[in-house]
Amino acid sequence: MIDPKSHILDLDLMSLSQVEAILDDADEMTKILNSDFKKTEELKGKTIITLFFEPSTRTRSSFEQAGKILGADVINIVNSSSSSKKGESLYNTALTIQSIKSDVIVLRHPHSGAPYFLSKLLQESTIINAGDGMHAHPTQALLDMYVMKKHLGTLKNKRIVFIGDISHSRVVRSNILGLSKFGAKIVLCGPQTLIPPDFLSNKHLPENHPFKNIFYEPKLNDAIDQADVIMPLRLQRERQDSGLLPSLREYSTYFGISLKKLQNAKPNTIVMHPGPVNEGVEIDHNVVHGQNSVIQEQVFSGVAIRMAILKSVTQNKALKVE
Ligand code: CP
Numbered sequence: 001m002i003d004p005k006s007h008i009l010d011l012d013l014m015s016l017s018q019v020e021a022i023l024d025d026a027d028e029m030t031k032i033l034n035s036d037f038k039k040t041e042e043l044k045g046k047t048i049i050t051l052f053f054e055p056s057t058r059t060r061s062s063f064e065q066a067g068k069i070l071g072a073d074v075i076n077i078v079n080s081s082s083s084s085k086k087g088e089s090l091y092n093t094a095l096t097i098q099s100i101k102s103d104v105i106v107l108r109h110p111h112s113g114a115p116y117f118l119s120k121l122l123q124e125s126t127i128i129n130a131g132d133g134m135h136a137h138p139t140q141a142l143l144d145m146y147v148m149k150k151h152l153g154t155l156k157n158k159r160i161v162f163i164g165d166i167s168h169s170r171v172v173r174s175n176i177l178g179l180s181k182f183g184a185k186i187v188l189c190g191p192q193t194l195i196p197p198d199f200l201s202n203k204h205l206p207e208n209h210p211f212k213n214i215f216y217e218p219k220l221n222d223a224i225d226q227a228d229v230i231m232p233l234r235l236q237r238e239r240q241d242s243g244l245l246p247s248l249r250e251y252s253t254y255f256g257i258s259l260k261k262l263q264n265a266k267p268n269t270i271v272m273h274p275g276p277v278n279e280g281v282e283i284d285h286n287v288v289h290g291q292n293s294v295i296q297e298q299v300f301s302g303v304a305i306r307m308a309i310l311k312s313v314t315q316n317k318a319l320k321v322e
Contacts, residue, residue: 141174189223
C-alpha cells in the first residue's frame with residue numbers, strides 16, 4: 001500500500017527541505033541529460049502511466065522522457081482514445097490502470113481536485129498531479145523555481161512578476177506556494193478582471209500572513225521595474241467566462257511583453273513562460289526568442305525535475321510529502 005505522503009499533489013504539502021531536495025537532485029539528473037548515453041536503471045521494473053484528460057506537449061512528453069531515461073516502462077493514455085469516451089468514470093479508469101500494475105499515475109485533468117480524489121481511493125499507485133483544472137501544477141512550479149535559482153542564485157527577496165490571467169492559472173498558484181517558502185517577493189500584474197479579488201487590495205493581509213509577500217501592481221511598467229523574473233501567462237480561455245476582456249488587441253497593448261516594454265526592466269531580467277505561448281498576445285515572438293528568454297531552458301529543466309520527482313516517489317526516499 002502506498003504511503004499517502006508519497007503523492008505529489010501540490011507544493012503546500014511539501015516542506016522547504018523536500019522542495020530543495022528535489023531541486024538538488026535535478027542537478028544530478030541534468031548531468032545525465034547532458035551525457036552522451038542518457039540511460040540509467042534506477043527505475044527499472046517500475047511502470048509509469050501518464051493519464052491525460054487535457055492537451056499537453058511539454059508535461060506529458062517530459063514525464064515520458066524522464067521515466068524512460070531512468071529505465072522505467074512508460075504507458076501513455078489520452079482521453080480521446082481511452083474508454084472514458086465510452087462513459088467510464090475517472091475512478092474506474094484509474095482502478096483499471098492500477099490493476100495492470102502501474103506504480104505511478106501522472107494525471108492531468110480539467111477538474112480541480114481530481115488527483116486528490118484518486119490519491120484517497122487508490123491503494124497501490126502513487127499519484128502525481130500534472131495539472132488539475134485551475135488549481136495546481138506543482139511539477140511546473142518546481143521546474144520554474146529550479147530555473148530561477150540557476151539564474152538568480154537565491155530566491156529570497158527576488159522580485160518575481162506574473163502577468164496576465166492570474167485567476168485561471170494553476171501555474172501561478174503552485175509557484176506562489178513554492179516561491180513563498182523561499183521568501184521571494186511576488187508581484188501580480190494584469191487587468192482587474194483576471195486577478196483574484198483577494199489580491200486586488202494590497203492592504204488585505206495581516207503582517208504575519210503567509211502571503212504577505214504578494215503584491216498587486218496594475219501598471220505593467222511599474223510591475224516589471226526592478227523585476228528579476230518576468231513571467232507572462234497565456235490567457236486560459238478554456239477556463240474563462242466571457243466578457244473578462246474588451247479585446248485581445250487591447251490586452252496585448254497594455255499587458256503584452258514586447259522588446260520595447262522590456263526596456264523598462266533591468267537588462268538582466270529573465271523572461272519565462274510556462275508554455276504554450278500565444279505569440280503576439282501575452283508576449284511577442286522576438287521576446288520569446290530574445291536574449292532575456294529562458295523558455296527553452298524551462299522545457300529542458302522540466303525533464304530533469306520530473307526525473308528527480310519520479311525517483312523520489314518510487315524509491316520511497318525521505319522526500320515524502322509531510
Ligand atoms: N506548461 C505546460 O503544462 O505545458 P503543456 O500544457 O504543454 O504540458
